[in-house]
Amino acid sequence: MITKAKILEFIIENGGSTDRVEDDTPLFSSSLLDSFTMVSLIMVIESEADITIPPEDITLDNLDSINAILAYCEKST
Amino acid sequence: MSQSDRGILLLGCPRSGTTLLRRLLGNHSSIASPGETGLFRGAANFLKKDTTGVGVELGVLSGLGHIGVNENQIKSRLIDFVFAFLDEYTQKAGKKRWLEKDAFNAFSLPEIEDIFADRVRYICLVRHGLDVAVSLDEFSQKSRSYVSELHNYIQRSANPLEAFATAWVDASSNLRNLLQSQGDNAILVKYEDLVADPDAELERILHFLNEPAEDGMIENALSDSESIGLSDWKSYARGSIDTESIGRWSSLPPYTIARLASIANETLQVFGYDEIGDEWNESPELARRRYEIGLALNLAKSQGKNRDA
Structure with a gap:
């Protein structure tokens, strides 16, 4: 199961800062996470939530913030 | 001043900060430092040779040997030839000693040391190998070419970053060998230490050269445009010394990092850098x-x- 704590932990482990990360802070479109890190985050989400995200669901609406990620995972499991 | 105190050779793999350090030291009132002259590399090329399939050596040493000129005579004339240009430059600059840097000398170090031995003092600058590889890749793309020393590595690897990491290992191994054989006549400087605390590192280097530290060397060097020669373009685009260029390699894809780590780890650790994880288990x-x-x-x-x- 993916949680807010897990996402924050991932950001820190990958060299990011969570100081200014709120639940609705854009992660990828704001360049807070680069594309390599964002791909890794999506792979962690898939693994933790035990889902495979279809290409059409890989959108900023679904994955660009902590709230969006949690909502998408809840809807998909 | 003795001959061995007059000459300083600044060495390092290309993209290790050698131009930055050259500019800093060249601002000292006793040290004249031209842009890259290629003199030492040129002298090293005199000693390079081929051997035919029947064991006959082809090259300057062998060729001149046939007319009765021995190896020591050739080396002595090469030293005089190289030093004459640099002494003349130093005299014109009104200084006491010269510093020569050519980022590609590191690939010809065995021959350079064979000729010049302890007739010059050596400053060996080392930077993290993966940052060097990233920077060499960037430099080659911008210059739209590979210098021949690097092209040798590109020909052997389809992956430029792996080629450049291998080049760094070879250049750094040459530096390590020179540091060991020259002992007190050589000093190791790490790029990361230089940019983190340039004042302290400059003082340490000047102490090695038996020169006093001088006020304003860093500020003057960064605003100086008089000593521009064939050299590193990027150094002149910066108005300050900072640590921004440290650790750029960490944004490479994990697969690439693992591949580069397997090439560079042993040498990284020799120079006190942390080992990088080289396991790539992704299916x-x-x-x-x-x-x-x-x-x-x-x-x-x-x-x-x-x-x-």
């Missing part, structure tokens, strides 16, 4: 999935931008 299926997600993600980002526009 081909996961690597393909990573690729698919990356494509979808880029599409999502561009659609988001179009929507916002």
Whole structure:
């Protein structure tokens, strides 16, 4: 199961800062996470939530913030 | 001043900060430092030779040997030839000693040391190998070419970053050998220490050279445009010394980092850098999935931008 704590932990482990990360802070479109890190985050989400995200669901609406990620995972499991 | 005190050779793999250090030291009132002259590399090329299939050596040493000129005579004349240009430059600059740096000398170090031995003092500058590889890749793309020393490595590897990491290992191994054989006549400087505390490192280097530290060397060097020669373009684009260029390699893809780590780890540790994880356990299926997600993600980002526009 993916949680807010897990996402924050991932950001820190990958060299990011969570100081200014709120639940609705854009992660990828704001360049807070680069594309390599964002791909890794999506792979962690898939693994933790035990889902495979279809290409059409890989959108900023679904994955660009902590709230969006949690909502998408809840809807998909 | 004795001959061995007059000459200083600044060595390092290309993209290690050698131009920055040359500019800093060249601002000392006793040290004249031209842009890259290629003199030492040129002298080293005199000693390079080929051997035919029947064991006959082809080259300057062998060729001149046939007319009765021995190796020591050739080396002595090469030293005089190289030093004459640099002494003349130093005299014109009104200084006491010269410093020569050529970022590609590191690949010809065995021959350079064979000729010049302890007739010059050596400053060996080392930078993290993966940062060097990243920077060499960037430099080669911008210059749209490979210098011949680097082209040798590019010819042996389809992956430029791996070629450059291998070049760094070879250049650094040459530096390590020279540091060991020259003992007190050589000093090791790490780029990361230099940019983190330039005042302290400069003082340490000047102490090695038996020169006093001088006020304003860093500020003057960064604003000086008089000593521009064949050299590193990037150093002149910066007005300050900072640590921004440290650790750029960490944003490389994990697969690339693992490949480069397997090439550079042993040498990195020799120079006191941390070992980098070189295990890559991702299956081909996961690597393909990573690729698919990356494509979808880029599409999502561009659609988001179009929507916002």
